[in-house]
Amino acid sequence: MRETWIVGAATNRFGRMAESAREAAARVALEAIDRAGLTPKDIDHTFVSNAFGMAEHQGHLGPLLNTALGIPEVPSCTIESACSSSSAGLHEAFVHVAGGFADAVLVVGAEKLSHLDTLTATSYFATGADFPFETRNGATFPGLYATLASAYRNAFPLPPETLAQVAIKNHANAALNPHAHFQKEISLETYLNSPIVASPFRLYDCCPFSDGASAIVVAAKEFVRRPTSTPLVVAASVRTGSIVDMHDRPDLWGLPASRRAGELAFRAAGLTPKEIDFLEVHDCFTIAELLALEDLGFYPRGAAGAATRDGETARKGRLPVNPSGGLKAKGHPVSATGVAQVVEVFEQMNGTAGARAVARTETALTHNVGATGGSCSVHIFRRG
Numbered sequence: 001m002r003e004t005w006i007v008g009a010a011t012n013r014f015g016r017m018a019e020s021a022r023e024a025a026a027r028v029a030l031e032a033i034d035r036a037g038l039t040p041k042d043i044d045h046t047f048v049s050n051a052f053g054m055a056e057h058q059g060h061l062g063p064l065l066n067t068a069l070g071i072p073e074v075p076s077c078t079i080e081s082a083c084s085s086s087s088a089g090l091h092e093a094f095v096h097v098a099g100g101f102a103d104a105v106l107v108v109g110a111e112k113l114s115h116l117d118t119l120t121a122t123s124y125f126a127t128g129a130d131f132p133f134e135t136r137n138g139a140t141f142p143g144l145y146a147t148l149a150s151a152y153r154n155a156f157p158l159p160p161e162t163l164a165q166v167a168i169k170n171h172a173n174a175a176l177n178p179h180a181h182f183q184k185e186i187s188l189e190t191y192l193n194s195p196i197v198a199s200p201f202r203l204y205d206c207c208p209f210s211d212g213a214s215a216i217v218v219a220a221k222e223f224v225r226r227p228t229s230t231p232l233v234v235a236a237s238v239r240t241g242s243i244v245d246m247h248d249r250p251d252l253w254g255l256p257a258s259r260r261a262g263e264l265a266f267r268a269a270g271l272t273p274k275e276i277d278f279l280e281v282h283d284c285f286t287i288a289e290l291l292a293l294e295d296l297g298f299y300p301r302g303a304a305g306a307a308t309r310d311g312e313t314a315r316k317g318r319l320p321v322n323p324s325g326g327l328k329a330k331g332h333p334v335s336a337t338g339v340a341q342v343v344e345v346f347e348q349m350n351g352t353a354g355a356r357a358v359a360r361t362e363t364a365l366t367h368n369v370g371a372t373g374g375s376c377s378v379h380i381f382r383r384g
């Protein structure tokens, strides 16, 4: 396999976009290519994700994006894997570059949903669950993740303020992030006074519906030779799957796809959790951050809550988790999320993360989940 690098990265501010997903995708793609010191003509292949293109009556985004970039002849493909769509795109790009099938691949994720009301957006998102067995019977993502939180709470200690601490930490990080949807801190009082969405979740346990776009350029070390930024070396790129239906899983104390992805990624990278400096994990709901930390082997089962309360996962803690603000507060424009996690690693490793910079940036891990864990991506990066 060829050594594979991330050589350029860009994202816009998540939240509400005036432009379409297609326009935003083209703009961030050009920024990422420019930051890589390349031109669109260097791109051999484009993977684009836009899971809810139906909200803008637009599919087949790849050739439209490549046409906007002036490279209509370049092959493209739309990758859909629910909330893990663009990290699945990164994995495909890795396979192409590491395997020698392409020298430089563009990976883009974009989503625009803010023009939909909450009910419509919720019903679109619910298409990521199993329609006959889950969605048709009223399940929504807040409800499904609340079920995971309840199961966890029945089996392991989860004092009431633990989930609040995840939200407070991630809002504090997002307050320092100019790309974030919510650039404001919240207090315990604000959290406790917010409405219940799906017990035990309150408003601040949930990620919002966000618009956003993000892009990265994945390239072979031998093709780039003299990078214009500090490249990220892709030390591991792993995709896994699992049973979609929660009622068919042996337990609900974590996500089987995350556990397996973590094991395989650490094995591929030749590293252990202790050797990771910081991470971006899939915190679509507060419980999901705790499950991820345990599934990936950073804490034993039942121990991530206490570590969070002790400040270990804070930006200045022993293991900074979601310095970007995470899905919870940076926002979750579904298809843009997986690549945006890598943009955060790129900015941290290049020293351009500004006020939200973490202390150690030699190694990082990103973890991106599709829906309730039917699919999962884990990537490990080393500073190049």
Ligand SMILES: CC(C)(COP(=O)(O)OP(=O)(O)OC[C@H]1O[C@@H](n2cnc3c(N)ncnc32)[C@H](O)[C@@H]1OP(=O)(O)O)[C@@H](O)C(=O)NCCC(=O)NCCS
Pocket (backbone or CB within 6 Å): 083, 118, 122, 125, 141, 142, 182, 197, 203, 204, 206, 207, 208, 209, 284, 332, 371, 372
């Ligand atoms: C939590 C949720 C139900 C709130 O929706 P809502 O009640 O319709 O909220 P609104 O859009 O009317 O917003 C009301 C206020 O709350 C804020 N808000 C909305 N969602 C928020 C969130 N998740 N966290 C913090 N604040 C939020 C809005 O900015 C707005 O603030 P303002 O009054 O200061 O302008 C919705 O954001 C949601 O369903 N989130 C989960 C999305 C999801 O399932 N994603 C997939 C994950 S797998």
